[in-house]
Amino acid sequence: IxxxxxxxxxxxxxxxxxxxxxxxxxxxxxxxxxxxxxxxxxxxxxxxxxxxYSNFDNRWNLLSQRERQVIELAMQGLMNYQIAERLNLSERTIESHRFNAYKKLGISAIEDIRRLRND
Incomplete structure (x- = not known):
């Protein structure tokens, strides 16, 4: 102005x-x-x-199918060991997918996704 x-x-x-x-x-x-x-x-x-929203959607599209699956289960409140059991993977593999997804999304906690989606 x-x-x-x-x-x-x-x-x-x-x-x-x-x-x-x-x-x-x-x-x-x-x-x-x-x-x-x-x-x-x-x-x-x-x-x-x-x-x-646009930036989040663009970053979300960078995730692999498995990373999305892990993040969606984490958003439901499941812990890494629970996600590992459900997907028949090791907990270390889940931690790796989650770490990579967080990095691609530019977040540090699952709550950040909820906040981005609700803004």
Missing amino acids: FLTAHADLDMAISVFTKGAFHLLKKPVDPLTLLQTIEEATAKDKNARSESR
């Missing part, structure tokens, strides 16, 4: 091509300024949310 006392067409074109949300000419009505700030904040929040 740009505030200026001397707006002209060249300035307007310049600030909008550089990513400005709005250009307001001084003196600015306080209510107009507040409304513009709220609109800009809402737009930014929506853009970040969409980006977060």
